[in-house]
Amino acid sequence: MSDEHPPQPKAFPVSWDQFHRDARALAWRLSGQGEWEAIVCITRGGLVPAAIVARELGIRVIETVGVASYHEYKEQGSLVVLKGVDPKITALGGGEGKGVLIIDDLVDTGSTARIVREMLPKAHFATVYAKPKGRPLVDTFITEVSQDTWIYFPWDMGLTFQPPISKGTLG
Numbered sequence: 001m002s003d004e005h006p007p008q009p010k011a012f013p014v015s016w017d018q019f020h021r022d023a024r025a026l027a028w029r030l031s032g033q034g035e036w037e038a039i040v041c042i043t044r045g046g047l048v049p050a051a052i053v054a055r056e057l058g059i060r061v062i063e064t065v066g067v068a069s070y071h072e073y074k075e076q077g078s079l080v081v082l083k084g085v086d087p088k089i090t091a092l093g094g095g096e097g098k099g100v101l102i103i104d105d106l107v108d109t110g111s112t113a114r115i116v117r118e119m120l121p122k123a124h125f126a127t128v129y130a131k132p133k134g135r136p137l138v139d140t141f142i143t144e145v146s147q148d149t150w151i152y153f154p155w156d157m158g159l160t161f162q163p164p165i166s167k168g169t170l171g
């Protein structure tokens, strides 16, 4: 989390099973919307849904775009493009990424989506989850959560012991 993503009061933990179901639902929704020549996934969070969507839709041309955010690189709040899109992909469908599917795990403030959309203005942008601020930047998504919710993805979590309710802090 960062200045742009302050600690969120609500938690939305997602299991592998749930994520697979939601990513597959995204593939179903996309399947009715045209033929896709290639996927551009936004690393790293977009890698997992991109694999699932590519499998479901039979897409084998898969490119990455690397955008790192916030405190990890350079000054806080800025986004850094670590890897751009291959010009061969940008040129598809007569240019500007027509027929390309951009995939990410979620859109939050929309900053990442805005940068990648500028690279491929005619591409279709799809995410599994969306928060209200970023929603206008996404063409297709599956589940919306409120802006004050933090989504916990399965690749960021592990199994931990849970104390019995009777020994917990509640009540």
Ligand SMILES: O=P(O)(O)OC[C@H]1O[C@H](OP(=O)(O)OP(=O)(O)O)[C@H](O)[C@@H]1O
Residues within 6 Å of the ligand: 042, 043, 044, 045, 046, 067, 068, 069, 104, 105, 106, 107, 108, 109, 110, 111, 112, 113, 134
């Ligand atoms: O809409 P925004 O406010 O830009 O936030 C959404 C982005 O933030 C997360 O990626 P992050 O940059 O944390 O890197 P990661 O994918 O490598 O985890 C997420 O995977 C999206 O790409």
Ligand SMILES: O=c1[nH]c(=O)c2nc[nH]c2[nH]1
Residues within 6 Å of the ligand: 005, 106, 108, 149, 150, 151, 152, 153, 156
């Ligand atoms: O794991 C994450 N959960 C989120 O809700 C989020 N928003 C931006 N980046 C995020 N990463």
Ligand SMILES: [Mg+2]
Residues within 6 Å of the ligand: 042, 043, 044, 045, 046, 104, 112
């Ligand atoms: Mg990301």
